[in-house]
Amino acid sequence: MGLEDLFNVVKTRFNATTEDGKDDKDSGDTAVKVPDNMLFKCPRCLNVIMTDELEKNLKVCPKCNYHSRLTAQERIQLIADKNSFSEFDADMLSKNPIDFPDYEAKQQALRSSTGLKDAVVTGECTIRGERCVLGVMDARYMMASMGSVVGEKITRAFEFATENRLPVIMFTASGGARMQEGIVSLMQMAKTSGAVARHSDAGLLYITVLTDPTTGGVTASFASLGDIIIAEPKVLVGFAGRRVIEGTIKQRLPDDFQSAEFALEHGFADMIVERKSMRRTIAHILKLHKGVHA
Numbered sequence: 622m623g624l625e626d627l628f629n630v631v632k633t634r635f636n637a638t639t640e641d642g643k644d645d646k647d648s649g650d651t652a653v654k655v656p657d658n659m660l661f662k663c664p665r666c667l668n669v670i671m672t673d674e675l676e677k678n679l680k681v682c683p684k685c686n687y688h689s690r691l692t693a694q695e696r697i698q699l700i701a702d703k704n705s706f707s708e709f710d711a712d713m714l715s716k717n718p719i720d721f722p723d724y725e726a727k728q729q730a731l732r733s734s735t736g737l738k739d740a741v742v743t744g745e746c747t748i749r750g751e752r753c754v755l756g757v758m759d760a761r762y763m764m765a766s767m768g769s770v771v772g773e774k775i776t777r778a779f780e781f782a783t784e785n786r787l788p789v790i791m792f793t794a795s796g797g798a799r800m801q802e803g804i805v806s807l808m809q810m811a812k813t814s815g816a817v818a819r820h821s822d823a824g825l826l827y828i829t830v831l832t833d834p835t836t837g838g839v840t841a842s843f844a845s846l847g848d849i850i851i852a853e854p855k856v857l858v859g860f861a862g863r864r865v866i867e868g869t870i871k872q873r874l875p876d877d878f879q880s881a882e883f884a885l886e887h888g889f890a891d892m893i894v895e896r897k898s899m900r901r902t903i904a905h906i907l908k909l910h911k912g913v914h915a
Contacts, residue, residue, distance in 0.1 A: 663687050665855070679896045688853045688896055690833060692735075693742040693759040696792055700900050701746035701755060708744040709778060715739060715770045721801040727763075735761045739770040740795070743778040745787070749904035751911065754782040756791040758832075758839075764796035767839050771799075772809025775843060779816035779827075788826035788907060793844040797837015810842035817846045826910045828903060831858050831881065831890065845889075849906060852881035852890045853899075 661675045662668070666685035675682070679699065680689045691699070697706050717724045732738060740762040746755050756778050758765040765771075775791070782789045798806040820827060829847030834857035841860055852858060859879035867874055877883045884890040894902045 661689075663689075681896055686854055686895070688833065688856065690760050690794065692761065693737065693757040696757045697742065697746070697755065699896070700748060700790070700792075700903065702748060702750065706744050706746040706755065708742060709781065710743065710774050711738065713738060713770050713774060715768050715802070717801075718769065718805045719801075719803040721803075724801045727801075731762050735759070737762050739768070739774070740765040741771045741774050743774050745781070748790070748900060748907060751904055751907035752787060753907060754778050754787050754789045756789070758792060758794045760794045760796075760834075763799060763801075765794050765839075766796050766799035766806070766837075767809050767813075767842075768799035768802040768806050769809065772806075772812050775809075775813050776816040779813070779820045782825065783816075783820045783823050786823070786825060788828065788910060789820065790828045790830065790903060791843065791847070792830045792832055793835045793839055794832045795835060795837060795839035795844075797839060807838065810838050813843040814846060817843050821846075821848070826907070828906060830894075830899070830903075831856055831884075833857055834859075836860065836862075849892075850890045851892050851894050851899075851902070852884060854881060854893055854895060856881045858884045858889070 658672055660669050661672050663670070663682040663685060665687040666682065668682070668684040670683065675689070680691060680695070681687065682689065715728060737759055740760075741756055741758045743754070743756040746753065748755075756775055758771075779789060781787075798810070800806070817827060826849075827847050829844055829850045831844065831850065831852040833853065833855075835844050836857065836859050840858065857879055858881055863874055863878065875883070881890060881893050885893055892902075
């Protein structure tokens with residue numbers, strides 16, 4: 622019996638119990654309560670694995686190499702040197718510029734459940750001793766959509782890096798612009814792109830790391846502007862959705878369209894790096910760039 626079969630059997634037994642926790646008279650089995658977070662079902666290969674096994678493997682499926690999403694804090698712990706991360710603009714909060722219904726309540730609920738103030742965390746850190754500015758988007762917060770706070774924090778991060786002549790590492794993961802902020806969210810595309818351009822004009826390094834998924838207005842702005850663009854394996858990278866594109870051009874797209882591998886093959890990405898090698902790879906690039914500009 623596989624893990625998934627065992628999971629289904631145990632869940633069935635648990636559902637058959639009465640409210641006081643005792644077995645149903647007709648079940649004949651001893652019910653066992655399984656914690657909701659004990660098992661992980663891979664959305665790509667559909668295999669079920671133990672959560673602790675997944676976490677030991679940096680949240681990468683050992684069966685198919687699916688790189689599942691990390692929280693911002695998990696990503697920072699994985700990439701930055703221990704205790705080196707100093708956060709920027711930690712208390713910045715979004716307004717409701719177009720009075721979108723229930724927007725404030727939804728944000729408050731997300732702040733409570735995720736511990737985040739918005740969908741990106743930025744700050745200064747070292748990576749294997751190399752000083753840099755680090756930004757990490759977190760898909761738990763409204764699918765890391767880019768609203769006014771996300772755009773402002775990223776812009777300020779680039780401005781700090783430009784002023785202090787530091788490289789920027791940006792881990793992107795987003796569903797695109799935040800519709801609840803209307804035109805204000807779309808303005809962030811131009812604002813972040815302008816900040817990236819000024820950083821580039823100063824001769825400084827910008828590394829983009831595309832994680833799952835990177836789409837919409839984020840792809841169309843700062844995510845695509847890195848001097849070096851890295852992607853995790855098999856992540857979704859694109860602008861519009863597959864069905865929208867197929868409906869527009871009246872053609873069927875390749876099965877691997879909008880994957881990291883497709884982006885690499887067609888020159889959009891420079892390399893695909895597995896999570897276990899990400900910190901070492903970024904540190905190596907930082908050292909090489911530092912040597913060029915020494």
